[in-house]
Amino acid sequence: MSKSSTVTVREKPVQDVASATAGGLIIRGETFVVQTDQRVEVIDLTNRVMEFVRRFDIREGIVSIWSMHTTFPLFINEFQTALLADIKRFLEQMVARDAEYLHNDPNHSDCDRMNADSHLRAMLLGHNLTLQVSGGEVVLGQWQRVLMAELDGPRARSLRVQIFGVS
Amino acid sequence: MSKSSTVTVREKPVQDVASATAGGLIIRGETFVVQTDQRVEVIDLTNRVMEFVRRFDIREGIVSIWSMHTTFPLFINEFQTALLADIKRFLEQMVARDAEYLHNDPNHSDCDRMNADSHLRAMLLGHNLTLQVSGGEVVLGQWQRVLMAELDGPRARSLRVQIFGVS
Amino acid sequence: MSKSSTVTVREKPVQDVASATAGGLIIRGETFVVQTDQRVEVIDLTNRVMEFVRRFDIREGIVSIWSMHTTFPLFINEFQTALLADIKRFLEQMVARDAEYLHNDPNHSDCDRMNADSHLRAMLLGHNLTLQVSGGEVVLGQWQRVLMAELDGPRARSLRVQIFGVS
Numbered sequence: 430m431s432k433s434s435t436v437t438v439r440e441k442p443v444q445d446v447a448s449a450t451a452g453g454l455i456i457r458g459e460t461f462v463v464q465t466d467q468r469v470e471v472i473d474l475t476n477r478v479m480e481f482v483r484r485f486d487i488r489e490g491i492v493s494i495w496s497m498h499t500t501f502p503l504f505i506n507e508f509q510t511a512l513l514a515d516i517k518r519f520l521e522q523m524v525a526r527d528a529e530y531l532h533n534d535p536n537h538s539d540c541d542r543m544n545a546d547s548h549l550r551a552m553l554l555g556h557n558l559t560l561q562v563s564g565g566e567v568v569l570g571q572w573q574r575v576l577m578a579e580l581d582g583p584r585a586r587s588l589r590v591q592i593f594g595v596s
Numbered sequence: 597m598s599k600s601s602t603v604t605v606r607e608k609p610v611q612d613v614a615s616a617t618a619g620g621l622i623i624r625g626e627t628f629v630v631q632t633d634q635r636v637e638v639i640d641l642t643n644r645v646m647e648f649v650r651r652f653d654i655r656e657g658i659v660s661i662w663s664m665h666t667t668f669p670l671f672i673n674e675f676q677t678a679l680l681a682d683i684k685r686f687l688e689q690m691v692a693r694d695a696e697y698l699h700n701d702p703n704h705s706d707c708d709r710m711n712a713d714s715h716l717r718a719m720l721l722g723h724n725l726t727l728q729v730s731g732g733e734v735v736l737g738q739w740q741r742v743l744m745a746e747l748d749g750p751r752a753r754s755l756r757v758q759i760f761g762v763s
Numbered sequence: 764m765s766k767s768s769t770v771t772v773r774e775k776p777v778q779d780v781a782s783a784t785a786g787g788l789i790i791r792g793e794t795f796v797v798q799t800d801q802r803v804e805v806i807d808l809t810n811r812v813m814e815f816v817r818r819f820d821i822r823e824g825i826v827s828i829w830s831m832h833t834t835f836p837l838f839i840n841e842f843q844t845a846l847l848a849d850i851k852r853f854l855e856q857m858v859a860r861d862a863e864y865l866h867n868d869p870n871h872s873d874c875d876r877m878n879a880d881s882h883l884r885a886m887l888l889g890h891n892l893t894l895q896v897s898g899g900e901v902v903l904g905q906w907q908r909v910l911m912a913e914l915d916g917p918r919a920r921s922l923r924v925q926i927f928g929v930s
Contacts, residue, residue, distance in 0.1 A: 434846070435841075437903045440900060499841050507601045549849065570663075572603070572604065656792065656925075676766075736831075
């Protein structure tokens with residue numbers, strides 16, 4: 430059994446900016462970079478996503494947000510200092526950092542980050558949000574914020590945002 | 597540190613009905629309202645989504661369902677009275693309602709709903725489903741139902757459904 | 764109260780292959796079948812999804828992957844033997860197989876698979892991934908793999924893959 434993880438290789442790396450059109454359909458993808466500061470931290474991306482959507486002349490469509498990292502999930506919740514502390518504590522209780530994991534054991538794994546907890550926590554939150562665009566803006570409820578959880582930082586993280594729609 | 601949550605403001609509110617076309621592509625979005633009856637309750641939306649899809653002349657495409665509320669998640673499961681009771685008990689065990697949460701503490705939070713449990717439970721289930729449409733109907737397995745969990749009711753809840761495809 | 768689960772019935776079954784075009788937009792859906800070998804098992808679908816996307820002349824777009832089964836979820840994680848063992852143990856600890864569930868009780872349920880644990884575990888992971896396509900390939904980070912968890916096998920499982928984009 431290999432101690433290594435399978436690598437995902439594209440023929441060409443993802444371009445920072447990509448676009449296509451067909452009839453009135455516009456597709457545009459871009460890469461966002463986020464610098465995180467702590468091992469576990471929640472970041473609010475809502476304004477950045479809203480600004481991205483407003484830059485294009487797309488009235489109705491969808492916008493996909495994709496985290497490029499296994500330990501950097503995406504989710505929706507309220508953004509409030511108190512609730513963020515509750516979320517952090519909940520993740521730490523649900524998945525203990527110091528339990529025994531094969532992924533953290535050099536006899537079974539060549540990963541030296543000791544981050545099995547980060548992988549398990551991220552798996553519960555997910556890596557993708559597909560939001561609707563309507564009237565030229567993202568569709569979100571009053572208290573809904575587009576959040577990312579750094580679970581194995583600090584690091585520079587990438588995410589890809591793609592808008593797909595018609596004007 | 598603020599006790600308040602960040603508000604998400606669009607320039608214009610989401611319209612109840614929005615549509616766009618480009619070439620043969622049709623996009624149509626609508627708002628559904630669901631009245632819930634209990635604090636914690638699972639609701640089957642499958643028939644309503646199927647009827648929505650059948651109203652349009654769209655043969656192949658996608659349909660996005662988006663909950664407009666942080667404490668009202670969307671997920672797929674079997675719809676059976678016994679299993680729904682198991683789901684409810686599981687959510688209550690995994691996230692205790694009466695644990696100590698900063699979000700429920702007036703010293704740290706201006707939220708008076710005492711609903712930290714609802715926020716944490718919803719985060720695990722997610723707020724969006726993007727289903728495929730093929731042959732003019734939603735693609736679902738025999739036992740798959742489109743479900744929403746009311747986790748802080750009873751309330752009137754909104755969700756937005758958007759179909760995107762070609763005839 | 765019924766012991767049975769609601770059945771989802773389409774007017775016509777999902778076709779194995781379906782396609783549509785409009786202007787330069789191409790939509791193509793296909794069914795994948797996966798034979799699983801164990802009750803609980805994680806399967807790496809990444810290469811199969813990458814090959815599917817490369818078969819079409821679609822440069823920018825999205826690809827949706829949908830599990831057709833309630834107890835066969837889809838998620839993103841690293842694919843490493845050690846981590847897969849950690850994931851399996853985590854799911855088994857978080858949702859005990861032998862706890863008391865109404866879904867496993869013949870007095871309340873006509874399901875004879877005794878698989879309430881499978882339903883609860885799947886609900887946490889989700890049944891759908893909507894990935895971006897850019898430059899003719901799926902957008903994934905270096906360690907991200909498209910994974911499915913068999914949670915009530917062994918069985919023959921179906922999933923539906925739909926690509927949607929322009930050349």
